[in-house]
Amino acid sequence: MAIDLTLRIGGEGGEGVISAGDFLMQAASLAGMEVVTFKSFPAEIKGGYALSQLRVSDQHILSQGDGFNILIAFNGEAYELNKSLLTPGTVMIYDTGSEADFEPEEIPGVIMYPVPMGEIAKRQLKAYITKNMVALGAAAELFNIPVDTLKESIRQKFTRKGDKVVQLNYQALEAGAEHVRNNLKKQESFEFPKPREKKDVLIIEGNQAIALGAAMAGCKYYGAYPITPATTVGNYLAELILGLGGFVYQAEDEISALGTCLGASFAGAKVLTATSGPGISLMTELIGLGIMAEIPLVIANIQRGGPSTGMPTKHDQGDLYQACFGTHGDAPKIVLAPANVEENLYLTIDAFNLAEKYQTPVFLLSDASLALRVEAIKRPDMSKVKHEHRMTRNGKADEKFLRYMSTESGISPTGIPGMPGHAYAATGLEHAENSGPRTNPDTRNLMTEKRWRKFDNIEDEWKPVEREGDEQAEVGVISWGLTQSIAKEAVQRLRAKGLKVAALYPKMLWPLPVKAIKAFVDSVNQVLIPEANFQGQFAEIIKAEVPIHDKLVKLNVYRGEPFIPREIEEKIEEIYPK
Amino acid sequence: MAIDLTLRIGGEGGEGVISAGDFLMQAASLAGMEVVTFKSFPAEIKGGYALSQLRVSDQHILSQGDGFNILIAFNGEAYELNKSLLTPGTVMIYDTGSEADFEPEEIPGVIMYPVPMGEIAKRQLKAYITKNMVALGAAAELFNIPVDTLKESIRQKFTRKGDKVVQLNYQALEAGAEHVRNNLKKQESFEFPKPREKKDVLIIEGNQAIALGAAMAGCKYYGAYPITPATTVGNYLAELILGLGGFVYQAEDEISALGTCLGASFAGAKVLTATSGPGISLMTELIGLGIMAEIPLVIANIQRGGPSTGMPTKHDQGDLYQACFGTHGDAPKIVLAPANVEENLYLTIDAFNLAEKYQTPVFLLSDASLALRVEAIKRPDMSKVKHEHRMTRNGKADEKFLRYMSTESGISPTGIPGMPGHAYAATGLEHAENSGPRTNPDTRNLMTEKRWRKFDNIEDEWKPVEREGDEQAEVGVISWGLTQSIAKEAVQRLRAKGLKVAALYPKMLWPLPVKAIKAFVDSVNQVLIPEANFQGQFAEIIKAEVPIHDKLVKLNVYRGEPFIPREIEEKIEEIYPK
Amino acid sequence: MELLQTPIKPKEYRSEIESTWCPGCGDFGVTTALTNIMSQMQMDPDSVLTISGIGCSSRLPLWLRTFGFHSCHGRALPVAIGAKIANPDLNIFVTIGDGDMFSIGAGHVPHAARRNFDIKVFCMDNNMYALTKNQVSPTSRHKKKGSLSPYGTLDSPINPIELMITYGATFVAQSYTGSMKHTTAMMKAATEHKGFAFVNLLSPCPTFNHEETFKYYKPRIYDINEEGHKDLSNRMKALELSDRAMDHYQESGSDAKIPIGIFYKTEKPVFAENLAELKKSYSSAYGSADKPDWNKIFDQYAPQQ
Amino acid sequence: MELLQTPIKPKEYRSEIESTWCPGCGDFGVTTALTNIMSQMQMDPDSVLTISGIGCSSRLPLWLRTFGFHSCHGRALPVAIGAKIANPDLNIFVTIGDGDMFSIGAGHVPHAARRNFDIKVFCMDNNMYALTKNQVSPTSRHKKKGSLSPYGTLDSPINPIELMITYGATFVAQSYTGSMKHTTAMMKAATEHKGFAFVNLLSPCPTFNHEETFKYYKPRIYDINEEGHKDLSNRMKALELSDRAMDHYQESGSDAKIPIGIFYKTEKPVFAENLAELKKSYSSAYGSADKPDWNKIFDQYAPQQ
């Protein structure tokens, strides 16, 4: 039988919750397992509730799962916050002894393994910070986690701190295991999948995938201002891009960050910025300039809870409206949204290519959960990666150059500083084909239509939608971003149960792939659109184009945590004809 | 028979085109006529094509009209740009003689009155700048414009420049009239309405009405940064508000402008800012803060052509999407749009009251044409003006104050610095009822729902919609902003012809008055939504809520000029069942 | 909310909201100094408005039982200005970070200073961005490492003291949160100053900044006022002194001393005074500002004969 | 586009787009000076990028047959920085107004200057906002009238020269567009300087500004370099000199002289040099930067044993 195990670690930020999870992740992929992580940081720098979750399987994994099989509770807060999920059949390893700040109740059917992790770390190892290792050691012993690979990943992380630190951590691991051997009896049958042949994978975090995708796409300039949860895109890119001849520029604010991106792109570079809602808000004016002057830009919005400063570390899909409609005036652009870490990488590459081809700003909408999710993805094959470059005139230097020539496609050949015979002045003013400012009605009409015409056939030129499930279904699910990966698991579960369910997974949200959505809607009796925002922003955007009002069921969470598959599954079952 | 006369003056910016129009406007209203003006400034500081148009009638006037009866062409450009509108029955007074730069062709049916305005001004009066007065004098003689009132308005304008200047202008006026008497023969029957009893009106420009409305609403702080076409709101307010104990603060940019408004409103003042698209774009982040911290704000967006710098002096209705959806996150707010100058005044007052009542930012969407439109409106009655004030707790100082208490209405009593026992720290972070930052799912859900609940019944609490026309109609028109005043004229013309036509005029665009729109849509067979933007932004917003996809016909202009009534009239006739 | 006892003790100026700062954070000293000063001056907490942007340091207003506004990153000064114009009687403290003030908020600073608003600005300068987990800020030394410049930044730092004097602030001082006495003295002098007052508070971040620590500062600090700088209104002298404030950043002069104390102080009419005068000249324009004669206002727009 | 003749004449640097400036506008002088300089230096127009924000002055790039970017209000510097980092070979001119630079763009200036990008900034200072029809700017004198402050502004002006020196610009000068010779000399010296160069160009607006006119400036202008200021790298001296640059704004000293010339000039590595060095140290990280060994990159993310 397939093994599908989810282990959650909860505790106070700074207690090693996140790093314990990372070691498990490393070890599991070293052992050739499939893995997906889910993490949640507190808003505080130190303290606050942190969560790290690992789902391992010998099969392909779609989402973070519905809950957990095993909880490792480092403190009372972790226990309290997860108590409701401790259902019969789940397991809890928890801190006990002299350092513990809580004492759990007994819950019928829940298997409890008390481990004095704090006490062992403090008294026996004289190093309270090894508490997470003691816990790991206990878990390893209980669930057959390959200790060698665990040690290997610990060694890699701590080796630069010296052998003493590595050994101390090994000891803590062993102490945890020993405590289990001496004091506890395994009362359930959970265990990690068996180690198997190592696959040729990369272990990548969401934001890291954007950074790597950008590098692979030929990005040579990244201008940004730090903001949670986007900063790490730049962290990952800073040295990588230098080795590729590019640069990460930390600007004085987001306006400047995007301004430098516009300048660098105008000068010919492929550019990226990553930010979150507040940063996008500040960039709004210059995004409009990119649209008016037709300058390629890739803008990653790692969404967090809004409005305003909101919840910087929490999951939310509330910035879709802004991406599509935030700029003043009639302002065409492209909006993409990846569903998982692998898509983060490949859609980033697509974003660069679309930006170059259509000479336009392209949004990439990720979010705080996807930013931190770690997956083991297949090693990319660079020979299969395509690179688009903006069309330049390459004409004779003595031919008149019309930068904004109203071509049939709406895309006009451009020039790059340094190219002879291509000099032109870009402007945010309405302009004539030669780029000179002009406000007469005919020019205005010509240019407005040209700017929009570029995108007339984008849905056909680039198939931005996937579909799965029954050709004619009772319920069809449309979702976007991280929610897709969760909806997918729900849909597959229901189909396994024999329900006639289908799903549509648009990767491009704007311009809306209307044809594909129309066709999908026609093929199902009800449409469920689950989204992690209050308004149901994508549902509304679809409704404006496709009259699904009667078929539509919205499902929204806005609590700062992603959907779990079961919520979508249950909603579909609820609306499914009985 | 009713007199309805439209006179257009066209020429180079700086030649007195606009001031000639203003004198006519003044004179006409002094004579008790109904008047509406339409003006268009060039983008250049000096030079460029300027247009001033006056429509006078003895009946109530709705819009700027379809074209003109009389053109006064100061130069060749004005002639060229208006040639196509010189249809049989129209009249052109034009510059001729030694200073003229053009010679018009004869157009069959068009009556031509050559007047050497430049020459008379330069040679006879030795003052080329009086050219516009010579033209006015000629027009006065031809069309029976009351010269006394014209002189009176000239006197009022120039009196502080000294009597010599006044006399010179009088002479120019007389010289123009004399030229007509001596050289031309009236060949048509156009004339101004007869002077009648003076009405108790105010002559007000669009932006001036916002300024006056704000003053009447109790605005005590205006923080802004100059931008065309919004700057004049502040110009009009600067001294007025000082006399009322308030202040106009010119900030270093729009971000700062809105930041100061937030601070002033937090401190208890009623505040306004006015800007245009680029300014709103920069304010986006702080608008979100106003929403999250629930701070009353009135934000007037005097729209111009976008995206980016676009067309600063041109008409456009392209910022509706941004007003409704521009801020990151799920961000509720109110969006109003006035249709004419009088509404500019009263909706501004409403905006202040709504901001206070709902503790929220309120947008007022005007535009570059409405900004410059002049109307004679009824003198307001201050005793009828209501003032809402934000609800404060007024509790005992020792009771626990929960600034963001989740009340049934969603509106929470607030406190103002200086009030004992109300101290709280506003924050853009998600927060608990006591205003402390909090990110747990329950609090998040509670607060998100509270923020939205405020607006659940706003359509019923404040009837933001007018309707006119047949109860069951073949065609129903929905429009917003300035386009309403034009659509109204079209609808009334068609109803006079006996067509079954109705119209809905929403004054609040967001939250969308869904009930009224649904009821209206149900009562008509087709829906026409004319808008001055490319995407049909309001139509799309409606479609998302009300499935009118099959009934809908969009009509869009995005050329930088408002609709004329005939365009809407003809479109309705075109889709009207034959 | 509890009723306050008179005299109000420092801890009564603290709110019920618990601090989220790390143990050992330099910013605790600023909170303590501020509540001490308010207590010493027996300020009515309901007349105090504490305003911040975003950052670790900017959380400070949340810990206080005064009115507070934790606004957006970089926007504390505009918010403060609006509040002060709307209600000149408020005592306004701006409590922010080096990044908030001199990076994203940099554009507001010269304009706030030159207008001489009566606002006290306390900048908690930890020489980097803490809340976003370790990036360089405008006050970071050349070559400092941050998450976006792990090789050491190419940038050279700004000099906050010199800038503020140049901008026209009428009170400019520096202190170090390792010395509660000096910090309190400087913040109090600023609070007592009438006009735009700026205190740069060297406030170590033990979690992320392992260079500019308490240990680093302690031996380097010296008090310029004690050591003879008394001619506080001499702008050129203040500039010269401030010019040396960052010498310790130079690789060559790494044991250079770090000046704390009042660099500059001058008297100038504050914005509110100028505005009050202006308002007075308009006060009878329509009868009275409070109960204006509206028809007198409307008449201005009526066609006149 | 016409082929260029060698040597390229000044007027060949002009584009086909016609100027919309008013007759008599001071900014014409800047355009002329710039085309003269480019011709004197025989710059390849295809290697020149002229960048501006929004304002009358900011229209300048449109009149040139170089690459140009008429960006958004206040954003010329960030755009210039991005372009310069992406292509250090470009010759970058930033041509903007006093409002664009010191009001809405104020936050970018210190950061551009302290990083010493090799960019030439020519600020056309007409002491007000012209394009929006007469408001005060940060360089407007106290009590100047503008449409939003018809009673005369309450603000005191900033001092552009002093600010730029404080910010770390490595070349700071002032000129006056009434003197084509001096304007050209200053702009040329800036262009020849390696590093961040700033020239404040007193450039009257005859349409709206009836105070700071050509007539006003002419008798007040004096050349500091001719009158003895030679020790250009002396920062303190430069600050002292600049301190007096706005004396003519004081009501008491209304016939004070107005200094033009080079205030400050120093040598410092430019950003591009530091960056080139940094890049070099990473250049063989993956084989080569141009043709990297991608598997070497991917290996960094592979679980290792």
Ligand SMILES: Cc1ncc(C[n+]2csc(CCOP(=O)(O)OP(=O)(O)O)c2C)c(N)n1
């Ligand atoms: C518009 C915006 N951009 C970025 C951020 C992320 N951010 C929060 S605090 C901060 C820097 C804070 O630095 P500083 O002001 O020095 O405060 P510290 O944390 O060091 O006390 C940044 C970049 C934000 N909140 N808003």
Ligand SMILES: Cc1ncc(C[n+]2csc(CCOP(=O)(O)OP(=O)(O)O)c2C)c(N)n1
């Ligand atoms: C975001 C934004 N705000 C405001 C404006 C309006 N605006 C255009 S130019 C200008 C001021 C220009 O002043 P300055 O830079 O001194 O140029 P000048 O016209 O005096 O040459 C303003 C406020 C704008 N274009 N964009």
Ligand code: SF4
């Ligand atoms: S991270 Fe640094 S600045 Fe922030 S609270 Fe902790 S110690 Fe203080």
Ligand code: SF4
């Ligand atoms: S308004 Fe002034 S600055 Fe603008 S073009 Fe005319 S003269 Fe020059």
Ligand SMILES: [Mg+2]
């Ligand atoms: Mg800091």
Ligand SMILES: [Mg+2]
């Ligand atoms: Mg200017």
